[in-house]
Every structure is written in structure tokens, then in C-alpha cells.
Amino acid sequence: MRAFLIVIGRDLQLAIKNGGATLTQLIFFISIGVIMPIAIGPDKQILADLAPAIIWIAALLSTLLGLDRLFVADHEDGTLLSLHHASISLTSISAAKIISHWLITALPLILATPLLAVMLFMELPQFLATITALLLGTPALAALGAIGAAISVTLKRGGMVAPILILPLAIPILIFGVSAANSFAGAQTSSSAMLFLGAISLLAVAFAPFAISLALKAAEE
Amino acid sequence: MIDLGPHAIFIISSYVGAFLVTAIMIAWVWTNSKNQQARLDDLQRMGIYRRSDKNTPDIAEETK
Amino acid sequence: MNANKMPSTNKPKNWFSALAHPGVFLGWSRHFIRPLIFLTLISFAIGLWFAFFNSPPDYQMGETVRIMYIHVPNAWLAQMVYSIMAISAIGSLVWRHPLADVAMKAAAPLGAAFTAIALFTGALWGRPTWGTYWEWDGRMTSTLVLFLMYLGLVALWNTFSDQSKGARIIAVFTLVGAINIPIIKFSVEWWNALHQPSIISTQGLSMPAEIYTPLLIMTLAFSLLFFTLHLVNMRAEIFRRRANTLERQHVIENAQASAANNGKGENK
Numbered sequence A: 001m002r003a004f005l006i007v008i009g010r011d012l013q014l015a016i017k018n019g020g021a022t023l024t025q026l027i028f029f030i031s032i033g034v035i036m037p038i039a040i041g042p043d044k045q046i047l048a049d050l051a052p053a054i055i056w057i058a059a060l061l062s063t064l065l066g067l068d069r070l071f072v073a074d075h076e077d078g079t080l081l082s083l084h085h086a087s088i089s090l091t092s093i094s095a096a097k098i099i100s101h102w103l104i105t106a107l108p109l110i111l112a113t114p115l116l117a118v119m120l121f122m123e124l125p126q127f128l129a130t131i132t133a134l135l136l137g138t139p140a141l142a143a144l145g146a147i148g149a150a151i152s153v154t155l156k157r158g159g160m161v162a163p164i165l166i167l168p169l170a171i172p173i174l175i176f177g178v179s180a181a182n183s184f185a186g187a188q189t190s191s192s193a194m195l196f197l198g199a200i201s202l203l204a205v206a207f208a209p210f211a212i213s214l215a216l217k218a219a220e221e
Numbered sequence B: 001m002i003d004l005g006p007h008a009i010f011i012i013s014s015y016v017g018a019f020l021v022t023a024i025m026i027a028w029v030w031t032n033s034k035n036q037q038a039r040l041d042d043l044q045r046m047g048i049y050r051r052s053d054k055n056t057p058d059i060a061e062e063t064k
Numbered sequence C: 001m002n003a004n005k006m007p008s009t010n011k012p013k014n015w016f017s018a019l020a021h022p023g024v025f026l027g028w029s030r031h032f033i034r035p036l037i038f039l040t041l042i043s044f045a046i047g048l049w050f051a052f053f054n055s056p057p058d059y060q061m062g063e064t065v066r067i068m069y070i071h072v073p074n075a076w077l078a079q080m081v082y083s084i085m086a087i088s089a090i091g092s093l094v095w096r097h098p099l100a101d102v103a104m105k106a107a108a109p110l111g112a113a114f115t116a117i118a119l120f121t122g123a124l125w126g127r128p129t130w131g132t133y134w135e136w137d138g139r140m141t142s143t144l145v146l147f148l149m150y151l152g153l154v155a156l157w158n159t160f161s162d163q164s165k166g167a168r169i170i171a172v173f174t175l176v177g178a179i180n181i182p183i184i185k186f187s188v189e190w191w192n193a194l195h196q197p198s199i200i201s202t203q204g205l206s207m208p209a210e211i212y213t214p215l216l217i218m219t220l221a222f223s224l225l226f227f228t229l230h231l232v233n234m235r236a237e238i239f240r241r242r243a244n245t246l247e248r249q250h251v252i253e254n255a256q257a258s259a260a261n262n263g264k265g266e267n268k
Helices: A002-017 A020-040 A044-065 A069-076 A079-083 A090-119 A124-151 A161-169 A171-182 A188-220 B005-045 B057-062 C015-020 C022-053 C065-094 C098-130 C138-159 C163-195 C209-267
Strands: none
Touching: A002 A090, A020 A044, A020 A090, A044 A090, A044 A124, A044 A161, A044 A171, A069 A079, A069 A090, A069 A124, A069 A188, A079 A188, A090 A124, A090 A188, A124 A161, A124 A171, A124 A188, A124 C163, A161 A171, A161 C138, A161 C163, A171 A188, A171 C163, A188 C163, B005 C065, B005 C098, B005 C209, C015 C022, C022 C065, C022 C098, C022 C209, C065 C098, C065 C138, C065 C163, C065 C209, C098 C138, C098 C163, C098 C209, C138 C163
16 A cells, blocks of 8 residues: 555656646646637537536546656656566556546646636536536546556557547547536436446446556566 | 339449448458568568478468 | 567467467468358358349338348448457457467458448438438447547557567457447447437338348358458468568578678678
8 A cells, every 4th residue: 555655646746846747738628618619609608508518528638638648757767667576566556557647637627627617607506517527537537548558658659549549438438427517407317427427437447457557568578 | 223212322322332442451451461472472582481481391382 | 579479389288279370370271261252252142132133122211221231241240340359359468379469450450441331331321211321329329439449459550560569458458448339339329318319210120031131141241251351361460470570580680690791801
């Protein structure tokens, strides 16, 4: 458990030390929120209706943006190779990586969502539903993203491959995420979509570490 | 030819489209297979063999 | 080691690994190509004859039922080819079998082509039947997602320079995709039910024997076509790997020889 926390702590320290990447991602997320109203038009009702979808697309795209740096730096400086001989298994390390990835990429986006909510004229219940859906769904996004990053870790020109591979797999998250956020008026679909979203996140976070450690093992050989 | 009814154009174009995709796929598989065999043959003509093929002439012969 | 991509000194443990050894595979698979081509041609001939001359128009769909005779086999192959890739992926990860890698790689572009045919013919069937080329219907959307996954796999194979390392990484992704396919299918159907009144339904369409027969024969024909192409493509991939290995060896030997020659020249 201590080693687990150390891996997370190290990633967080590194992210804070060179925080440029997280900041870039955050700016990208907000930029999508700014660009959408310009493309759609300033109609309050339309924007409010589309707001959950816009926020989810912005979250999906900006998580994909930061993927390539998740394992590459550790691979290049040999950290990944030395983690093979750590006191805990590569699977637990992968789980720790998913958590730190979520903390570094998804959490700042969720914290920035109120800003987008104001720009997109969201009502309070709709905003709360969107935040809940994001909290429930982004762990799955982080897990899938980490799988994509692990697959493309040795690829020199792999920057674009991981998003292409992960996007189709993220469709269920998008579907349930937007549905959960949309039916905020206490509709029945809201709670079932939330439940599905949570189930997908649990499944993804439970199984992804095995896939990640398999891919990393194959990559380091 | 039988009468395909009012939607003949849809039926014919789906058959033609399927035929074209299949034909391209077959052509690609075929030329790829020929190309790779030709590469191996060229290498063998240059006297470059797989070490194991020298004792198993039946596989070496097969790529000719 | 790269040079050991095709271990040729493996002692076969049982009949299966004996037959699946790449060199032995090249030996026996050669005798299957011609019979397979022959069977494919025969079943296409019979199937197409049934499809055009020996089957009645459907009482609901009319003549457009004939599109189904290519659409259904290809939609079936789209899923079967992915299952074959997933099984090969297990073989590649668990037994690290080079032939499983080759089977996985050889199937991906074929699966993409069959899925493309299924989507294309589905669109052409939908226009006269439903009045639209495309509908965000659960089944169509999940087939489209499957097509994107095939394209992603083909792209992934092309980005790995070390194919045997790539094979196991790609096997991981193939299995992750295989687990996801039912989830995607379920979510897309749920999403579709939420957004659309179900005007469209492929249920309730009658399936008399006269329509079943050409459908089954065409499915057999397309499956045989896949098996033929897959076999030829697997052999081509083994040849390609052998040629690559030989070329690398040749370059190394040349470099060593010239280095030795240079060394001699300097000594004189």
C-alpha cells in the first residue's frame, strides 16, 4: 500500500513541478466551451440544452489530448523498467497510474466545469447532474485512456494512434454520461444512466490494470 | 435477367459495390502474397537461406 | 531477439502445436489453397444462382430481399472475423505463438473490408425499405463502431516496426475491444431506444425456406472466401517476416564482412 501511494505521490509531484501539460489541457477544455457557442450561436435555450453534450465532448477530447505523456516519460528515462522490479506488482502500479492520471487530468476539468456551466447558461439541477455524471464517468475515461497510452508507449509516432483506438471504446461512457446529465429533472432514465455509468467505471477501473500491465510488459521486453 | 422491380438500382449497386470491394481485397491479398514470395525467392537466388531450410529441403523448395 | 521471431528449433509438444509451427503450417496449408478456391467459386455460383433466379421476392421487402443475400453474410463475417482475432489474441498472449500473431494480423484488413460491405449494402437496403440511407439504429451504429475498431487495428499494425513485440500489445487491445463490443452494443441500443420511437424494426420479417436457402449458401460462400484469403494472407505474412529476417541477417553479415576487410586493409 505504501509503494502504491508513493507511485501516485511521485506522479503528482512531477505534474505539479512541470504543470504546463495540465494547464494546456485545462485551457483546451475551456476553449472548446468558448468555441461551441460561437459555432452554435448565442441562443440561450439551445446552448442550455446542448450544454451537457458540449461539456462531455470537451472532457473526452481533452483527456485524449494528454494521453501520450502518461507513460512515455517513464518509459524513456527507464522508470518503467525499474518499476518491474518494484515490491508491488505491475498491475498495482498500473492501478496507481490510473488514479494519478485521473487526479492530474480529469479532476482539474471537473473543477473547471462551473466556468463552462456559466458560459453555457446551465440551470443548477442540470449542472449538478452533469458534475455527478462527470465524477462517475471520468474514472472509466482515465482507465481507457491509460490502456491507450500503454499500447502506444513504444511508438515513436504514436501520438495520434491512442486517441483513434480509444474513441470507439469510449462511446458507452459518452452515451450514459450525456443521458445522465441531460435528464436532470428527476426522470427515471437519469438514475439508470447514472447507475450504468458507475458500473462501466467500476468495470473499467477493475480490468484496465491487467490490460495495462500486459501491454507494458510486452513493450519493455 | 429477371425483373428486379422499382428498386433495381439499389440491388444492382449493392451487388456491384460488394463485388468491387471483394475484388480489391482479393487483388491486394494476391499481389501481397506474390510480392513476399518473390522477395524470398530473390534472397534465395542471392544465396541467402534460412539456416533451418538447408536441412528441410521440402520447405525451401516450396517457395520456388 | 528479433532473429528468433520464428523459432524453428521448437520441439512440438502435441499434434496442435506440431501443425501450428510456422514452417509446418506453410507445408500443409499449401495443399488447402486450391480446394478452398474451388469450393468458394462453386458456392458463389450456386448462391448467386439461387439469389437471382431461384428465390421469390419477399412479400414485405419485395425484390430488395436480394440485397440481404450479401448484406447478412458480411454482417455475420464482420463479427466472426473479430472473434477469430480475439481467439488468436489469446493464443498470442498465453502461448506466445507466432502463428497466432500472424493469424491476428492477416484477419484485420479482411474484417474491415467485410464490415464495409455490410455497411454499404445495409445503407442501400435501408433507402427503399425505410426511406433513408442511414439511421442511428442500434445495430447499424454498433457495426459502424466495429468498422472503426478494425481500422484502428490496421493502423496499429502499421505503426509497429517490431512486429513480434507489437503482436502482443495489439493482442491486449484486441481483447479489450472484444470485452467492449457487447457493452457498446448494449449502450447504443439503450441510447437508440431513448431517442427514437422504434419505427424501424428488422423483427417480424418473414423468413420462408426459399429465402433461407440462398442466405445460407451465400453465407457459406463468403465464409469460404474469408478462409481462403485468410490462409493466403497468413502465408504471405510468414514469407514477409522470413524475408525481413533474412534481409536483416544479410545486412549484418555484410557489415561484419566489410568491417573485417577494412580491418585487414588497415593492418597491411
